[in-house]
Amino acid sequence: xxxxxxETARVEAFSDAVFAIAMTLLVLELRIPHQGEDxxxxxxxxxxxxxxxxxxxxxxxxxxxxxxxxxxxxFTLIQHRTHTLILLNLLLMLGVTVVPFPTAVLAQNLRDxxxxxxxxxxxxxxxxxxxxxxxxxxxxxxxxxxxLAKTVDxxxxxxxxxxxxxxxxxxxxAFAVAWVDGPLSIAISLSxxxxxxxxxxxxxSSLNPARDGWSRSAGQPKS
Amino acid sequence: xxxxxxETARVEAFSDAVFAIAMTLLVLELRIPHQGEDxxxxxxxxxxxxxxxxxxxxxxxxxxxxxxxxxxxxFTLIQHRTHTLILLNLLLMLGVTVVPFPTAVLAQNLRDxxxxxxxxxxxxxxxxxxxxxxxxxxxxxxxxxxxLAKTVDxxxxxxxxxxxxxxxxxxxxAFAVAWVDGPLSIAISLSxxxxxxxxxxxxxSSLNPARDGWSRSAGQPKS
Amino acid sequence: xxxxxxETARVEAFSDAVFAIAMTLLVLELRIPHQGEDxxxxxxxxxxxxxxxxxxxxxxxxxxxxxxxxxxxxFTLIQHRTHTLILLNLLLMLGVTVVPFPTAVLAQNLRDxxxxxxxxxxxxxxxxxxxxxxxxxxxxxxxxxxxLAKTVDxxxxxxxxxxxxxxxxxxxxAFAVAWVDGPLSIAISLSxxxxxxxxxxxxxSSLNPARDGWSRSAGQPKS
Amino acid sequence: xxxxxxETARVEAFSDAVFAIAMTLLVLELRIPHQGEDxxxxxxxxxxxxxxxxxxxxxxxxxxxxxxxxxxxxFTLIQHRTHTLILLNLLLMLGVTVVPFPTAVLAQNLRDxxxxxxxxxxxxxxxxxxxxxxxxxxxxxxxxxxxLAKTVDxxxxxxxxxxxxxxxxxxxxAFAVAWVDGPLSIAISLSxxxxxxxxxxxxxSSLNPARDGWSRSAGQPKS
Numbered sequence: 064x065x066x067x068x069x070e071t072a073r074v075e076a077f078s079d080a081v082f083a084i085a086m087t088l089l090v091l092e093l094r095i096p097h098q099g100e101d102x103x104x105x106x107x108x109x110x111x112x113x114x115x116x117x118x119x120x121x122x123x124x125x126x127x128x129x130x131x132x133x134x135x136x137x138f139t140l141i142q143h144r145t146h147t148l149i150l151l152n153l154l155l156m157l158g159v160t161v162v163p164f165p166t167a168v169l170a171q172n173l174r175d176x177x178x179x180x181x182x183x184x185x186x187x188x189x190x191x192x193x194x195x196x197x198x199x200x201x202x203x204x205x206x207x208x209x210x211l212a213k214t215v216d217x218x219x220x221x222x223x224x225x226x227x228x229x230x231x232x233x234x235x236x237a238f239a240v241a242w243v244d245g246p247l248s249i250a251i252s253l254s255x256x257x258x259x260x261x262x263x264x265x266x267x268s269s270l271n272p273a274r275d276g277w278s279r280s281a282g283q284p285k286s
Numbered sequence: 287x288x289x290x291x292x293e294t295a296r297v298e299a300f301s302d303a304v305f306a307i308a309m310t311l312l313v314l315e316l317r318i319p320h321q322g323e324d325x326x327x328x329x330x331x332x333x334x335x336x337x338x339x340x341x342x343x344x345x346x347x348x349x350x351x352x353x354x355x356x357x358x359x360x361f362t363l364i365q366h367r368t369h370t371l372i373l374l375n376l377l378l379m380l381g382v383t384v385v386p387f388p389t390a391v392l393a394q395n396l397r398d399x400x401x402x403x404x405x406x407x408x409x410x411x412x413x414x415x416x417x418x419x420x421x422x423x424x425x426x427x428x429x430x431x432x433x434l435a436k437t438v439d440x441x442x443x444x445x446x447x448x449x450x451x452x453x454x455x456x457x458x459x460a461f462a463v464a465w466v467d468g469p470l471s472i473a474i475s476l477s478x479x480x481x482x483x484x485x486x487x488x489x490x491s492s493l494n495p496a497r498d499g500w501s502r503s504a505g506q507p508k509s
Numbered sequence: 510x511x512x513x514x515x516e517t518a519r520v521e522a523f524s525d526a527v528f529a530i531a532m533t534l535l536v537l538e539l540r541i542p543h544q545g546e547d548x549x550x551x552x553x554x555x556x557x558x559x560x561x562x563x564x565x566x567x568x569x570x571x572x573x574x575x576x577x578x579x580x581x582x583x584f585t586l587i588q589h590r591t592h593t594l595i596l597l598n599l600l601l602m603l604g605v606t607v608v609p610f611p612t613a614v615l616a617q618n619l620r621d622x623x624x625x626x627x628x629x630x631x632x633x634x635x636x637x638x639x640x641x642x643x644x645x646x647x648x649x650x651x652x653x654x655x656x657l658a659k660t661v662d663x664x665x666x667x668x669x670x671x672x673x674x675x676x677x678x679x680x681x682x683a684f685a686v687a688w689v690d691g692p693l694s695i696a697i698s699l700s701x702x703x704x705x706x707x708x709x710x711x712x713x714s715s716l717n718p719a720r721d722g723w724s725r726s727a728g729q730p731k732s
Numbered sequence: 733x734x735x736x737x738x739e740t741a742r743v744e745a746f747s748d749a750v751f752a753i754a755m756t757l758l759v760l761e762l763r764i765p766h767q768g769e770d771x772x773x774x775x776x777x778x779x780x781x782x783x784x785x786x787x788x789x790x791x792x793x794x795x796x797x798x799x800x801x802x803x804x805x806x807f808t809l810i811q812h813r814t815h816t817l818i819l820l821n822l823l824l825m826l827g828v829t830v831v832p833f834p835t836a837v838l839a840q841n842l843r844d845x846x847x848x849x850x851x852x853x854x855x856x857x858x859x860x861x862x863x864x865x866x867x868x869x870x871x872x873x874x875x876x877x878x879x880l881a882k883t884v885d886x887x888x889x890x891x892x893x894x895x896x897x898x899x900x901x902x903x904x905x906a907f908a909v910a911w912v913d914g915p916l917s918i919a920i921s922l923s924x925x926x927x928x929x930x931x932x933x934x935x936x937s938s939l940n941p942a943r944d945g946w947s948r949s950a951g952q953p954k955s
Contacts, residue, residue: 073297073298074358075742075745076298076299076302076745077302077305077306077354077358079742079745079746079749080302080303080306080307080526080749080811081306081310082746082748083746083750083753084306084307084310084749084753085310085313086750086825086829087750087754087757087829088310088311088313088314088757090754090757090829090830090831090832091314091757091760091832093829093830093833093837094833094836095837095840103843103844103846104844104846104847105847105848106837106841106844106846106847106850106851107846107850110837110854112852118740124348124826124829125368128826129820130824131822132818132819132822134817135746136742138742146355147867149355149358150355152481153351153354153355153483156309156351157347157351160309160310160312160313160347161316163313163314164313164316164317166317167317168318168333171318172329174326175327175329177326177327177329177330178326178327178328178329180461181330181333182329185333196463198932209379242387260819260822292648296521296581297522297581299522299525300525300528300529300577300581303525303526303529303530303749304529304532304533307529307530307533308533308536311533311536311537314537315676366543369578372578372581373578373706376574376577376578376706379532379574380570380574382569383532383535384536384539385534386536386537387536387539387540389542390540391541391552391556394541395552397549398549398550398552400549400550400552400553401549401550401551401552404552404553404556405552408556476623519744519748519804520804522745522748523742523748523751523752523800523804526748526749526752527752527755527756528751530752530753530756531756531759533756534756534759534760537760544784592801594800595804596801596929599797599800599801602755602797603793603797606755606756606758606759606793607759607762609760610759610762610763611760613763613764614764614775614779617764618775620772621772621773621775623772623773623775623776624772624773624774624775627775627776627779628775631779
C-alpha cells in the first residue's frame with residue numbers, strides 16, 4: 064500500500080529539535096569576559112586565550128552533528144514505533160541534551176592537570192552513555208527485524224549492528240584513556256567524530272554504502 | 287477519503303518544539319561555579335556537591351519527556367482542531383515552558399528545610415497544574431468524541447480518560463506531601479515519572495495497549 | 510489536482526520554531542537571586558517579591574501564543590509564497606524574536622515610576638510594530654487574493670482584514686497610554702491578549718467562525 | 733512517479749530549527765545591566781547607550797534570515813541527499829550556530845578602535861566562512877546536476893551559481909575592509925544583508941526570478 068505514512072515522523076521531528084537546540088546551546092558557552100571597558104585593546108589576546116574552549120565546542124558540535132546523521136540514518140530503516148522505542152529514544156535525547164554541561168565543565172577546567180582529567184572522564188563517560196543508548200535503540204529495533212521496514216536488506220542491518228557495537232567500544236577507550244591523560248582522551252573523541260564524518264572511511268561508508276542507501280527507504284513512504 | 291491530511295500537524299509541530307526546548311533549557315541550570323582559577327584541583331568535589339541539582343534536573347527531564355509521550359499519544363487519537371483545543375494546548379505549553387523555573391528554584395534551595403518545603407510545594411503545585419490542563423484538553427477533545435478520529439475505539443478512550451483522571455490526583459498527592467516533607471514529595475514525583483515510563487506497568491500499558499495502539503491511527507492519514 | 514502540497518510548509522515550520530523558542534526563552538527571565546546560601550528561609554518572600562515579573566512573563570507568553578494562533582490561521586488561508594511574503598514573515602519573526610528583551614526590561618524596571626513608563630512605552634511600542642507587520646503580511650497576501658487558496662471565501666477574508674486593521678490600533682492605544690500610565694498600559698496589553706483568546710468573543714469568533722473555518726482549508730492539501 | 737516524497741525533508745527540518753534557534757539566541761545578547769535598583773530613572777539613557785548593540789543584533793538577525801531564505805531556495809532545487817551533502821550542510825549549520833558569538837564579541841567591543849577592528853575581522857571572517865560553505869554545498873549539489881530535481885532548468889542553476897560565487901567575494905571584501913576600518917566593514921555587511929533582501933534587486937530577483945520560481949519545484953513532491 065503506497066500511501067502508508069511515516070509512523071515515526073513525530074519522533075523524528077522531536078529528536079531533530081532536541082539535536083538542533085543542544086548544538087546551538089553549545090555556543091552559549093562561547094563567551095568572552097566583559098573586559099572591553101576594563102582593558103581596552105586586549106580583545107585579540109582574550110580571543111586567543113580561549114583556544115581550548117573552541118576545541119571543546121568543536122568536539123561537542125561535531126559529535127552531536129554526527130549523532131544526528133546516525134539518528135537520521137537509523138530512522139530511515141526503522142518504520143514502526145512502540146512505547147519502548149520511544150522511551151529508548153527519550154533516554155538518547157537525555158544524553159544529547161546534557162552534552163553542553165560536560166562541554167562547559169571541560170572548557171572551564173583546562174588549567175589544573177587533575178581537573179582536566181576529571182573533566183575528560185566526565186566528558187567521555189557521558190559520550191559512552193550516549194553510544195550505549197544508541198546501541199540499545201538499534202538492537203531493540205532491529206532484533207528479529209522488529210521495527211524495520213520490509214525493504215531494508217540484511218547487509219544494511221549487519222553494517223549498522225557492527226557500527227553500533229564499535230561506537231561504545233571506541234568511547235570506552237577514550238573514557239579509559241581519560242584516567243591517564245585528559246587531553247589525549249579529548250583528542251581521541253575529536254578524532255572519532257572526524258573519522259565518522261569522512262564519507263570515504265570504511266566506517267563512514269558503511270553509514271552510507273551508496274547514494275541509494277539513503278534514497279531508497281527514507282523520506283519516501285517507508286513501505 | 288484516504289488522502290485527508292493531519293489537521294493537527296502544525297499544533298503538534300509547535301508543541302514538539304516547545305517540549306524539546308523546555309527539556310533542553312533545563313540543562314542551562316546545570317552549571318558549576320567558575321572555580322577553576324580560584325581553587326584548582328577541586329572539580330570532583332564541586333561536581334559531587336551538586337547531586338541534588340542532578341536529581342532535580344532528571345526529575346524534570348523525565349517528567350517533561352513522559353508528558354511529550356502522552357501528548358504524542360493524545361494527538362494520535364485527536365483528529366480535528368478547534369480554537370478551544372488550540373487554546374487548551376497553549377495553556378498546556380505554558381505549563382511545560384515554565385518547568386525550568388520551579389526546577390531551578392528547587393535545585394538552588396535544598397539546604398534550608400523551610401526553603402526545600404516551599405520549593406517542593408511550588409514544584410509539585412506546578413506539575414499539578416500541568417496535569418489538570420492535560421485532563422481538560424483530553425476531556426474537551428473526547429467528550430462525545432468531539433474531535434476524535436472515527437477509527438478510535440471506545441476502550442482506548444476509556445483508558446485515556448482513566449489515566450488523565452489519575453494523573454492530577456497523583457500530583458495532588460505529591461503536592462500535599464510537600465507541605466509536610468519536601469524531599470519525599472520530590473521522590474514521589476520522580477517515582478511517578480519512572481512508573482509512567484515503564485512499558486509493562488498497568489498505567490504504561492494502558493498508554494500503549496499494543497503495538498497496534500500506536501500504529502493504527504497515528505502518523506498515517508488519520509481517517 | 511489533489512496531490513498539490515503545501516507550498517508554505519517550510520515557512521510555517523520555521524515560524525513555529527521561532528514562536529516556540531521565543532516563548533520558551535521568556536522563562537529564562539524567571540530567575541531568583543541565588544539567595545539560598547545567604548539568607549536561608551527567605552524563599553517564599555523572594556518568590557512573592559517577583560509578582561510583577563510573573564505578570565510581565567504571562568503577558569508576553571499569552572501575547573506570543575495568541576500571535577502563533579493567528580499566524581497558524583493566516584497560513585491556512587495563504588497557499589502560495591513569494592520572496593516578498595517570506596521577507597514580511599521574516600520581519601514578523603524579528604518582532605517575535607525580540608519580545609524577550611522588552612519583557613526583561615519591563616520585569617526589571619517596575620520600581621521607579623519614570624522607568625516603568627519608559628519600559629511600558631518600549632514594550633507596547635514593540636507590540637505595535639509586530640501588529641503592523643501582521644497587518645502588512647495579511648494585506649500583501651490577501652490583496653486581490655494574491656496568495657490565497659481558491660477555496661477561501663470572501664467573508665473569511667473580510668473578517669481577517671477587519672481583525673488585522675484593529676490589532677495595531679489596539680496596540681497603538683496601549684502604546685499611547687504608556688506615556689501617561691505605565692502599569693495601565695501593560696494591563697491593556699494583557700487584557701487584549703486575554704480578550705483575543707476567549708473563543709466566544711466577537712473578535713475571537715471571527716478568528717474561528719466555525720469549526721469548519723479551521724478544518725476546511727488547513728492541514729489538508731490546500732487546493 | 734508522482735507520490736515520490738521529499739528525500740531532504742529531515743535535513744530541511746533540522747536546518748530550520750538550527751536557523752530559528754540561532755536567530756532567537758541572538759536576543760539573549762540584548763541585555764541591560766540590572767541598574768534598576770542602583771540608579772532609578774536612568775532606563776532611557778541605558779537603552780540609548782546600547783545603540784551599537786542593536787546594530788550588531790540587527791545585522792546578524794538579517795544576515796541569518798537571508799541565509800535561511802537562501803537555504804530554503806536551495807533545497808527547493810536539491811532533490812537528493814548523500815552523506816557528503818549532509819556533512820556540508822552540517823558545516824553550514826556550524827557556521828550559523830556560531831553567529832551569536834562573533835555578534836556578542838562585536839556588540840561588547842565598540843569602544844576601543846583596535847578592539848572594534850579585531851571584532852569586525854572576526855565577524856566578517858566568520859560570515860566569509862559561511863558564504864564559502866554555502867558555495868561548496870551548492871557546487872557539490874549542482875555539479876553535473878548531481879542532486880538536483882529533474883525539473884530544475886539550466887537558467888535557474890546558472891543564476892544560483894553566479895550568486896553563490898559572488899556571496900563569498902562580497903564577504904571577503906567586508907573582511908578585508910575590517911583590517912582598515914571596523915565600523916565601515918560592519919556597515920558593508922549590513923548593506924549586503926539589506927541588498928539581498930530587496931525583492932527588486934538584480935541579486936534578489938535572481939533569487940526569485942518569478943513567483944513560479946518558488947512555486948514550481950518546492951513544497952510539492954520534487955519530481
